[in-house]
Amino acid sequence: MTSSGLVLIAGVVLRLTLFATSIPALLERRPELSTPLTSVRSLKEGQFILAQGSDPYAGGVFHHSPLYLLLPAVPLVYTLADAVAAATLCKIAKERKALVAAVYLFNPYALLSCLARSTTTIDNAVLIAAIGAAGPLSGAMLAVASHLSLYPVLLVAPFAVRSRWSLLAFAVSFSGMTALNTVIFGHSWMRASWGVILTVSDLTPNVGMWWYFFTEMFEHFRSFFLGVFQLHNVIYVVPLCLRLEPHIAILVLVAVFSTWKSYPTLGDAAAWAGLLACYPDVVKHLRHPLFTLTVHLYTFILLPLLHSLWLLTGTGNANFFYAATMVHGLNSSLAVT
Amino acid sequence: MRILLLASLVPALAAALSTSNSFHEALTLHPLPDGKLSVLFEFTTYFASASTGSSLRQSHHYLTPPSLLLPLEHNNISELTVSFVAGQWDQRRSGEAGPLHYESGGGGGEVRGWLRSNGDKAESDRAWTAVTHALGGLFCAGLGPSDEGDIVRSFGDIYPPHRGSPSNLTHYLLPHPFLHLCTENLTPFLSLLPSKGLSGLSSLLAQPGTVFSWGFKSEGIEVIMPDETSPGRWRGWWEGVVDLVPERGGSRAFSLERIFGRGIPRPFPEAETSVLRLMVSEGMSMEPEAPKREGKWIDGRYREVAEWDLLEPGMQGRDVRFWWDGERDFVHPRTLRPPSISVLRTVTAPHASDGTFTIRFSNAGSESRRAVYSEVWPWWVKGWISEISLRVDGSDESRDDLLDSMSYHPSTPPTPSTTSLHLFLTLPAQSTLVVSIPFTKLTLKYTEHRPDAERGVEIPSGILNLLDTIGEPESVSSDVPLGVENARQTARRRIYTNRLLLDVPTPDFSMPYNVIIMSSTVMAVFFGLMQGALTRKWGWVELPKGEGRGKQGEDEPKAGVSVVEGGAQLAGSSS
Numbered sequence: 001m002t003s004s005g006l007v008l009i010a011g012v013v014l015r016l017t018l019f020a021t022s023i024p025a026l027l028e029r030r031p032e033l034s035t036p037l038t039s040v041r042s043l044k045e046g047q048f049i050l051a052q053g054s055d056p057y058a059g060g061v062f063h064h065s066p067l068y069l070l071l072p073a074v075p076l077v078y079t080l081a082d083a084v085a086a087a088t089l090c091k092i093a094k095e096r097k098a099l100v101a102a103v104y105l106f107n108p109y110a111l112l113s114c115l116a117r118s119t120t121t122i123d124n125a126v127l128i129a130a131i132g133a134a135g136p137l138s139g140a141m142l143a144v145a146s147h148l149s150l151y152p153v154l155l156v157a158p159f160a161v162r163s164r165w166s167l168l169a170f171a172v173s174f175s176g177m178t179a180l181n182t183v184i185f186g187h188s189w190m191r192a193s194w195g196v197i198l199t200v201s202d203l204t205p206n207v208g209m210w211w212y213f214f215t216e217m218f219e220h221f222r223s224f225f226l227g228v229f230q231l232h233n234v235i236y237v238v239p240l241c242l243r244l245e246p247h248i249a250i251l252v253l254v255a256v257f258s259t260w261k262s263y264p265t266l267g268d269a270a271a272w273a274g275l276l277a278c279y280p281d282v283v284k285h286l287r288h289p290l291f292t293l294t295v296h297l298y299t300f301i302l303l304p305l306l307h308s309l310w311l312l313t314g315t316g317n318a319n320f321f322y323a324a325t326m327v328h329g330l331n332s333s334l335a336v337t
Numbered sequence: 338m339r340i341l342l343l344a345s346l347v348p349a350l351a352a353a354l355s356t357s358n359s360f361h362e363a364l365t366l367h368p369l370p371d372g373k374l375s376v377l378f379e380f381t382t383y384f385a386s387a388s389t390g391s392s393l394r395q396s397h398h399y400l401t402p403p404s405l406l407l408p409l410e411h412n413n414i415s416e417l418t419v420s421f422v423a424g425q426w427d428q429r430r431s432g433e434a435g436p437l438h439y440e441s442g443g444g445g446g447e448v449r450g451w452l453r454s455n456g457d458k459a460e461s462d463r464a465w466t467a468v469t470h471a472l473g474g475l476f477c478a479g480l481g482p483s484d485e486g487d488i489v490r491s492f493g494d495i496y497p498p499h500r501g502s503p504s505n506l507t508h509y510l511l512p513h514p515f516l517h518l519c520t521e522n523l524t525p526f527l528s529l530l531p532s533k534g535l536s537g538l539s540s541l542l543a544q545p546g547t548v549f550s551w552g553f554k555s556e557g558i559e560v561i562m563p564d565e566t567s568p569g570r571w572r573g574w575w576e577g578v579v580d581l582v583p584e585r586g587g588s589r590a591f592s593l594e595r596i597f598g599r600g601i602p603r604p605f606p607e608a609e610t611s612v613l614r615l616m617v618s619e620g621m622s623m624e625p626e627a628p629k630r631e632g633k634w635i636d637g638r639y640r641e642v643a644e645w646d647l648l649e650p651g652m653q654g655r656d657v658r659f660w661w662d663g664e665r666d667f668v669h670p671r672t673l674r675p676p677s678i679s680v681l682r683t684v685t686a687p688h689a690s691d692g693t694f695t696i697r698f699s700n701a702g703s704e705s706r707r708a709v710y711s712e713v714w715p716w717w718v719k720g721w722i723s724e725i726s727l728r729v730d731g732s733d734e735s736r737d738d739l740l741d742s743m744s745y746h747p748s749t750p751p752t753p754s755t756t757s758l759h760l761f762l763t764l765p766a767q768s769t770l771v772v773s774i775p776f777t778k779l780t781l782k783y784t785e786h787r788p789d790a791e792r793g794v795e796i797p798s799g800i801l802n803l804l805d806t807i808g809e810p811e812s813v814s815s816d817v818p819l820g821v822e823n824a825r826q827t828a829r830r831r832i833y834t835n836r837l838l839l840d841v842p843t844p845d846f847s848m849p850y851n852v853i854i855m856s857s858t859v860m861a862v863f864f865g866l867m868q869g870a871l872t873r874k875w876g877w878v879e880l881p882k883g884e885g886r887g888k889q890g891e892d893e894p895k896a897g898v899s900v901v902e903g904g905a906q907l908a909g910s911s912s
Contacts, residue, residue: 029691041721048723049745057755059747061719203780213856216783216849225853232860238869259824260863 003098004090011082011105018115019075027116028109032303034118035206035263037063037149037196040073047073057188063196065148066181066189078114081125085110085274088125088132104274106298113267120267123149126269130155131250138164143174150197152258154233156247157241178196199226200262207303208264234259248282251275266300288324353585360400360531360607362538365614366659367437368672368700370431372582373552376436376596378542378575381528382566400531400607401571408471409562412464415506416498417450418442419472419480420557423518424578425835427553428679431578433636434832438574441555443798444836446516448472448480451498454507465509475529477521482511484753487728489713491746491757495802495831499561502607512713512797514836517785518554520545526556526573537605538647541597542575552578582667589667590660600656604648612647613657617641624658632819634809637677638825639817664726677702677824678764679712680801682834689842694720694774696799696834697730700764702824707741707763708804710772714756716748717779718796718839722758730769739763739770749897750779783844790843799834806830 018024026038027033036042046062049055056062072078086101093100104110112122123198126148130141145152148202160167181189196202203211209231217225236256240249254275258268276283283289360382367375384401409417420442426435435441442449448469454461466482473480482488493508527534527543533544542548555576563569577594581589593613594600604611615623616635627643635642645657681697700706714720722745727736741761748754764770788793811827 041724045721046724052743052745054745059754060716060749060751061747203751203782204777205780207861209856211780212844212852214782215844216852218849219782219784229842229860232864236867256867260860281682 004101006097007101007105008083008086008090008114011086011101011337014105014319015082016075016080016112018111019079024075024115024117027112030112030116030304031205031307032207032266033113033116034120035265036202036204037193037263038119038123038265038267039316040117040119040209043068043073045070055185055188057185057192058198060192060201063193063202064119065193066149067177068122068146070124071119072187073117074116077088078117078121081122082110082114085125085128085271088128089278092132092275096280100274107273109266110270110274112264113270118265118267119148120265124267124271124274125238126165127152127254128274129245130159130267131254131275136165136169138163139169140173142166143177143218144172146170146174147177149261154237154253154257155250157237158246158253161241161249165314166180197262198230200229205307206263207266208260209264210262211335229260229262233257248279251279251282269296340691343711343780358385358400361610361774362532362605363612363614364538364541365437365616367616368581368589368618368659369431369433369578370618370670371432372580372669373431373694374579374591375431375433375437375576376551376579378538379438379572380532380539380572380574380578381572382531383564383570383712385568387862390616401569402529402531404530405472405558405560406562406569408468412468412471413453413461414464414468414562415451415453415564416559416561417448417468417472418496418557418559419446419448419476420555421446421476421478421516421518421522422553422555422557424553424730424823428676428681428832430673432674432676434678434680434829436553436555436576437636438555438557439575439578439829439831441557441560441833443512443514443800443833444795445512445514445795446478446480447510447512447797449492449496449508449510449679451493451503451506451508453501454505456506460493461507463619465507470477471509476525478513478516478823480511480513482518486716486749486752487511488756489757491759492711492713493743495709495711495759495800500564500567510514510713511844512579514795518556522548522556523548523575526558526575529558529571531607532605536603537608537611538602539605540602541593541599546599547597548575548577551579555579564875575590578685586666588660588664590658590664592638592658593654594656600654601647601652602655602755606880608648611646613647615643616661617643618661620661620664622660622662625655632817633824634826635823635830636809637824639821639823642899653864675699675701676804677822678706678801678832680799680832680834682799682837684837689778689840689890691775691777692839694772694776694837696763696772696774696848698764698772699765700768700770703766704764705825706824707804709763709804710762711802712756712758712774712795713801714748714758714776715796716750716752717752717781717792717841718756718757719750719777719779720756720758721775721777724775725760725772727762727770727772729765730771736770739765751785775871778839778841780844781841782851783846786841786843786846790841790846793838793840795836795838798836801832801834803830803832 034040042062043064046056046064048318049062055071082105086104088099089100089104110121110124118196123145126141126145130138130145130152133141136161142152142155156167156170159170200210203215205211213229214222214227234254235254240252244252251272255272258264258272261268286292362381363379365377365379367377369375403841407519418440420440422444423441425444428430428434452461452465462485462896465488466485470481489510489512490508492510493503496508496510497503498506523542523545527539529642530539532539534540540853556574557569558573560571561569581591601613615627617630617640620649623643627645629691631644632639633642644653677700683695683698684692685695694712696710698710722743725740728734729736739762741763743761744759748756758774760772762770762772805825806827806829807825809826811902
């Protein structure tokens with residue numbers, strides 16, 4: 001316990017130190033780390049518009065969950081979120097707790113998205129806390145996680161298998177939050193936050209495979225393929241719950257939607273990598289651990305390079321970045337299965 | 338129904354018609370300090386009502402074109418302005434904040450107007466769309482909205498109505514920054530005029546080869562529909578900037594013949610007035626001498642205006658010559674007096690996906706001014722309102738106190754819509770206020786790009802609306818010396834920036850099939866692997882003792898790892 005405590009402190013100190021440098025400013029706008037739905041720039045914009053007395057969801061520039069409007073976007077919050085996530089992971093893990101905490105806290109994806117103040121960090125912390133909690137509390141936490149990034153709603157089934165009460169808690173707190181937000185903001189927030197996740201109306205490049213697909217899509221097939229892509233996330237829920245124990249089902253589902261969600265970031269991969277570390281027997285049975293790890297490194301270099309070629313210097317074209325996201329996506333898929 | 342309505346209007350208007358239909362034309366020459374000349378044609382017609390005229394008085398005395406006024410009347414338009422601009426007005430070189438005609442809009446085309454509304458928004462929108470399409474046909478230009486969302490409704494305060502109160506009127510603005518004033522727009526314009534380009538000043542204008550060789554060009558009409566008490570007015574204008582200095586240098590001396598290739602034209606018989614005006618610049622002489630010279634406040638400066646009445650007998654066919662005394666070779670001045678307020682908008686840090694609008698407001702005057710700066714962006718320009726910063730040129734200190742308030746109407750991506758932003762600013766005296774607005778370009782679907790996507794897309798001009806102007810007084814005491822300036826004594830309330838060409842990040846237009854196929858392949862691979870992993874059953878298989886060893890060799894390639902030596906092994910078998 002003391003060693004994992006040390007790792008926690010080291011991770012927190014490292015983050016706070018790096019926040020004091022100029023690195024976070026460089027990372028804030030990286031599309032690999034934050035999408036329009038998770039970037040701190042959008043968040044600040046929404047909070048600013050709210051402070052001006054306007055509705056941030058009027059028009060279509062703000063896509064964060066209403067819960068984030070209350071969040072102070074300061075480094076300490078993000079550091080604490082990572083610490084909470086790591087501590088929860090320690091609780092989930094049965095052995096080698098310090099290693100588990102280290103894998104999460106010193107995972108470059110987690111570290112960078114924390115420094116970029118991407119709300120992915122918070123999403124991950126809430127999600128991991130939900131997985132780590134027991135009974136009704138886990139259901140309530142899952143409700144928060146689903147509110148923030150919608151896809152955790154897929155975990156309801158394995159959570160319900162784990163504990164009936166969590167299903168009830170989820171239902172109550174989820175509908176409660178939805179009702180409360182609707183009372184405060186009207187209906188506009190739903191279209192602006194969940195609606196964008198579901199319909200992929202903002203096509204800003206990110207590491208996922210959706211944006212270019214729907215940029216290039218023929219207009220009359222758009223809704224069909226939207227259905228296909230969204231259902232693709234959903235179809236795994238039932239078979240995984242039937243075939244695997246709840247905690248493994250949760251692990252695999254997290255991996256599935258961190259790869260296939262409509263607005264993924266590198267930070268999403270950190271959540272499932274952290275969870276994976278908790279189950280050493282699963283790690284043993286990974287198909288190509290070395291290969292996927294090295295390809296991750298490869299895309300990690302390729303993504304920013306090709307992105308800047310296209311969008312910053314204007315020398316490359318969209319296919320450059322698309323190719324990198326393809327490699328990333330394919331590799332994440334290999335890693336999962 | 339309509340006939341009944343008309344019949345009831347006839348007695349009232351018949352009286353008005355005889356007195357209120359009149360046509361006035363003017364040509365104004367304004368030498369600019371950089372050796373250029375701004376030439377402005379203005380044709381003003383006062384009229385009582387379009388429909389009465391068209392149904393009852395189909396005579397050549399009738400001065401208003403029914404093709405213009407009927408759609409306006411049918412669609413409840415109260416006021417309407419159409420403006421086309423080509424080229425760029427250089428505020429710094431010309432020393433003026435904008436063209437001589439104040440109603441001239443920003444870059445490209447624009448239609449704006451007030452609609453009498455009965456509270457039914459959908460009905461007003463329909464009427465507005467109908468009228469813009471009708472005018473688009475008239476002017477040989479796509480003036481209608483390409484989508485409902487292109488219409489801007491938040492500019493009513495920037496263009497206040499001449500008549501009526503804004504409470505029962507709805508304002509519409511439709512910017513078309515990509516339109517370009519060209520020859521096709523001139524012929525319809527001339528045909529709207531009662532003189533049709535055949536006589537009067539319009540015959541000078543009816544020379545596309547000449548007028549389209551000029552630099553900056555602006556064409557437009559402004560219609561104010563009649564109401565119960567006052568007659569309507571419609572005014573057409575055409576303005577261009579001619580370079581007076583010959584290509585190889587020389588004197589700026591010019592004459593009507595040199596500019597238009599002919600002298601004073603045959604007068605248009607129906608014209609009530611027809612005048613030639615010159616805004617006299619220092620050291621200027623003219624032949625024949627103007628019968629009338631007077632001082633006037635024009636655009637914040639007290640200037641001398643010479644005026645010739647072209648209807649005077651004996652003027653027809655004559656030339657009017659102008660020259661600067663003793664000037665042999667025009668020397669371009671090293672320093673130019675800037676206009677009291679000028680606005681310059683540029684894009685800095687132009688990444689393909691991001692950028693920053695930098696707008697420089699220069700106030701050369703000695704008092705601080707209050708103004709509203711307004712921008713209209715298409716939906717894919719996403720401004721970061723929280724990151725707007727203000728500073729005064731020459732210092733890095735943030736001056737957020739100069740921004741009094743703002744009003745922001747965000748667009749609704751990805752549907753065609755517009756963002757409008759109004760900043761209420763204080764422009765400090767004798768300094769340059771620099772406002773930067775960072776923005777991101779959202780990704781467009783490949784079907785939403787214009788056919789020439791690599792060229793970029795124009796965005797409309799920004800508008801600075803001065804709040805503290807006091808107009809141009811008509812009567813002036815005679816002891817005001819010429820050249821005196823008072824920046825607020827102007828009727829120019831709006832100063833436009835240039836339009837901007839924004840580079841848009843483009844996808845590869847040849848890729849749809851490849852992208853669909855490759856992405857779907859990745860998805861299929863993933864699905865296949867998952868399905869394989871889930872449908873295969875992992876478990877312990879009991880094998881009879883003795884056979885285990887022998888079979889293992891054959892099984893190894895397709896099935897699992899042997900975990901326990903001897904009897905059992907972990908094997909995968911398809912179920």
